[in-house]
Amino acid sequence: MEKVADVSLSSSGVQAAKSLREIISGNSIAVFFAWAACAVILLLTTLILWMSFSRGLPFESGFSPDNYAEVFGSEHFWTVVLNTVGVGLGTVAISIFFGVPLAWLLNRTDIPMRSLFITMLAVTVIMPGLVKAMGWIMLLSPQVGLLNRLVMGIFRLREAPFDINSLWGISFIQGLMLTPSMFFLISGPMRSLDSALEEAAEVVGANRLKIIVWITSPMLWPAILGGIIYIFMTAIAMFEVAGLLGGLSENRILATEIFLAVQPFEGSSEIKYGVAGVYGLLIMAPSLFALFFYFQSLKQAHRYAVITGKGYKPKDFPLGSLRYPAILFVLFYLALAVFLPFAVLLWASLLPSLRMPSVEALSLVSFKWYSEIHYLLGGFDVMRNTLLLVVGSSALVLFFSFMISWVVVRTKLRTRRLVDTISMLPHAIPGIGFAFALLIAGIMTAKWFPWVPFYNTVWIIIAGNVLNRLSYATRITNAALIQVQQELEDAALICGARKWVSMLRVMMPLIRPSLVFAGLWTALLVFREVSMALLLIGPKNKVLATQLWILWRQGDLSQASALSIVLILITGLLILVVQRATGKIGEPRSLPQLGGGG
């Protein structure tokens, strides 16, 4: 009966000398890839810093402060900074205006159809920011905006009352986009707030308004502050809305300046990588600072969070007759964020050119653009690129986040804290910053190692997306791996399985639902990501999202609308898959970063 064990034991004796290395090698796969990811993050971050001191490519020109002189000396500099801050604050204001009341209504009151509304909020991600902006331009642009024309017609105005092409417009659209993020960021604390604290105030005679003002709000303040910082960070790094609305030359903000500096075909005459580096740093610096405060406020939030033990159930605030205005408020947000832009895009996509609805317009309705969808999609190459982008990015994000989480959660290495921190960096560094660094890396590769297929391939966009989504996916895999008991892994080792076998056969299947969720969600956000892609595309690596941008910039509003509708349908399909596969949409835990993909 001891035959089998004998064999394995005697072999262990022979190879005993090697075995110390072997026990490390069990984790070494994970350590290797985790550090590879971290190294890339650090290298690219350093590259941004380097570029800001360099007039040309790294290694080719010395360090000089000229870029800083140029940026700070520019006549536009203070306008750009003030615009950026303005857009950040405006976005925050809009997302608070909608997000905070929505969070309260849908978490702490007896509003009807609550879970349906929460799901719908989550699903607003169906409409990428770029598409939302396009819809709103068609509604509120001074020239063609349908709403403007409607109001002008009703009140017999000579000038359009709204101008979406303004800082207000940018803030408005970004605010609508980021409202779900705000909502989900404060929903958790909102739910875990013990209603006994509110009841205590009620008992001592405070009325409802006073309770909200003096009890509920102050206790939620840390969570709201965390939300504000997060939204601000995301807002100032967002490129596509400002790029679309300002046409790059009006309403200049830091994110559009980066773009202008490196993509000369969009207007400017010469490529200034160093200047873009300075702008990149300028976006990063407050983000890093904000990230620090974000963590601080999260810590604070724990101090405030009052959760009682068993049997605790938050009491719903009875809305009474106020529930009709409450429902209207929720519908108002959904209309602004989804229904209206969707409707106008649909309308535009059915017409040869945009016009007000009328009997005459109705007679022009056709599916002409949809029949040309192959042309709109940009042909086979774009489709193939997009597929590769979505599948490749999700797979790589999953792989690296699993490896990082393995090191962070399931080893006792001293460096694991460091790995954890570095893997959080992409959270603070805007995607456009990474995209810029990748662009430089890509140019350097093309120059010195032309045989490496990176620059002007879809892989450079994949790299950007992987870095950008890594932090979020790592949070999910961390949480999943923590929940798996150590003994389940130990048991596999005892059964004679090597470390990687136990990873593959035991650990990965055990956290499969989380992996599926993280993978599909990544796919969704990568599919609609456009800021980074725009910076990284060349003639050979166009993807669907950039195709849409190009169509719009060419002035084909109707064609762009048709493509948007197709994009929305594909996104919707993906969401359905996520929902089917995991049932997780609408869970607050899973959606802290909805708008974060931009």
Next chain:
Amino acid sequence: MLRVKNLRKSYFMSEGAVPAVQGISFDIDEGVFLTLLGPSGCGKTTTLRCVAGLETPDSGEIYIGNEPVFLDGKGILVPPFRRGVGMVFQSYAIWPHMTVFENVAFPLVHGGFKAPKAQVKERVRKALELVGLAAQENRPAPFLSGGQQQRVSLARALVYEPKLLLLDEPLSNLDAKLREEMRLELRELVKRLKISTLYVTHDQEEALVLSDQIAVMSEGHILQKGSPREIYLDPRHPFVANFVGNANFIEGFVEPGKNGHPDFVVGTALGQMSCRLSSEIAKGERVSLVFRPEDVVIHTTAQSSRVNTFPGIIERLIFLGNRIYCEIRSGAFLLHGETNARTEIQQGANVFVEIPADYVRVLRAQ
């Protein structure tokens, strides 16, 4: 089969190094069932995990069979998947995404004990039969009860016929009745397979029922190793006496015997007690006397002629069903005793307690 020498292991916490195992040594001979018994935090599980290879000791030597699996001096450290031991975990560690069959087959299919496909089925069935679960083969693991998971875990550990079986508090998550059943079953199984076993528990009764040998641990040290009988009847350390069963402790000094007694007596708070002294304890030495409550004889009438008999008052009576537990005050000393459940005694009654000299252990005071 297993030899552990001078094993040391510390954990690094934020407060610094916390020693868990402080230089312990023991052997398990072929087919012997050894239990590491001790309270939580005594280092018993750490020792087991070091043997399994799941923890790396700081220093010491571990041999499984005659093969070294850990030698600090020579840098030998065999990873767990090469040690060929079977192990049952406290939480059972049954993989919830697999069926019973897949769980048990894992070592033969994916593990280091690969067997031809045709054999796998046969061997899994045999292992499941051993633990009485042959009918449950295709059930998903999460649908099993605690006791069944326990059996699957055992089958998985036995399916590759390891030389050494490691059991980490395997019964502690079962309810009391089931625990007793499993205890006997486990004993039968291990005896039948003649498999060398290292068992870890904090439950003294479990240790007494199952083991050939018990090593009592406290604070990273083995205090005493011996057969269950030795451990219980002849504890060499106050901690052992107190941890395994209940015990009365009384301190005193060795005095010369009187009235024709050949041995020395010990002067205690109860009075002079005669007992058997080992030769290494000298006159005048401070000692601890240890005796079990069940060895105390409680008389309701005066017993003038007997030795080690002291008057006392019943302070508390607890009826335990199969016996009565008494706390008896004799002078300044509170003494624990037991008596037959049918004995007619009341609280506050005057009694005489007799402590038979043969049942008193004399330990050097710590």
